[in-house]
Amino acid sequence: MNRSTRRRVTSQIREIMKKNGDNCSICDKAFPHNSKTFGGVTANGTSALVGECCAGKLSETLISGVFVNRNYEELLKIKGNSPNPEVSPEKLSDVITPLQDYFSGVDKLGADIMKSAGVQSKNASVNFSDSSWKRDDADWFKDNPERSHRLRPFFKEEAADLPVAFLKNKPPPNHEFQVLIRQVNFKGSEPFNFTGPTSPCLPNLFT
Numbered sequence: 001m002n003r004s005t006r007r008r009v010t011s012q013i014r015e016i017m018k019k020n021g022d023n024c025s026i027c028d029k030a031f032p033h034n035s036k037t038f039g040g041v042t043a044n045g046t047s048a049l050v051g052e053c054c055a056g057k058l059s060e061t062l063i064s065g066v067f068v069n070r071n072y073e074e075l076l077k078i079k080g081n082s083p084n085p086e087v088s089p090e091k092l093s094d095v096i097t098p099l100q101d102y103f104s105g106v107d108k109l110g111a112d113i114m115k116s117a118g119v120q121s122k123n124a125s126v127n128f129s130d131s132s133w134k135r136d137d138a139d140w141f142k143d144n145p146e147r148s149h150r151l152r153p154f155f156k157e158e159a160a161d162l163p164v165a166f167l168k169n170k171p172p173p174n175h176e177f178q179v180l181i182r183q184v185n186f187k188g189s190e191p192f193n194f195t196g197p198t199s200p201c202l203p204n205l206f207t
């Protein structure tokens with residue numbers, strides 16, 4: 001494949017990623033979480049983004065990656081970690097496998113925290129970023145070590161870490177979003193979001 005064809009195919013694959021990046025271009029199967037993906041051309045020259053299901057149907061592979069359906073914001077902050085490193089085909093698994101291991105490790109941490117909290121969830125996302133609301137919760141639990149829960153108003157900045165679907169819900173008049181934090185142990189806590197009245201102020205009733 002010459003350079004200009006390669007450029008054209010790469011840009012077509014990026015377009016596919018934007019428009020239908022969750023499904024295999026050939027069999028339309030939804031990509032499983034934390035699975036390998038491949039971008040390239042089929043034998044008849046069609047650009048395609050495929051999963052392991054149809055990797056063998058590509059006559060040439062130009063791009064390889066990992067499909068995830070959760071947010072791993074810390075990954076992009078790792079120093080020297082380019083989201084688009086160029087590597088030779090033989091070295092691909094040296095890049096892809098550690099990525100999948102990283103995602104599995106974070107998923108397991110999230111699942112363990114949820115389990116400690118007695119909550120069943122298959123896709124707990126873990127947020128490692130420092131934030132004013134996390135520091136506030138940590139300070140509060142430090143001052144109230146005997147409390148297992150904290151109910152407090154929603155921090156404005158917290159919205160960025162909540163699912164978009166959740167934020168589409170508007171609280172009824174005279175209500176606001178509040179957050180119930182459960183202290184799992186001294187290493188972590190898990191927020192639960194729900195709506196509570198703005199007045200009167202709710203005390204922290206749960207122990």
Ligand SMILES: [Zn+2]
Nearest residue numbers: 024027053054
């Ligand atoms: Zn497929």
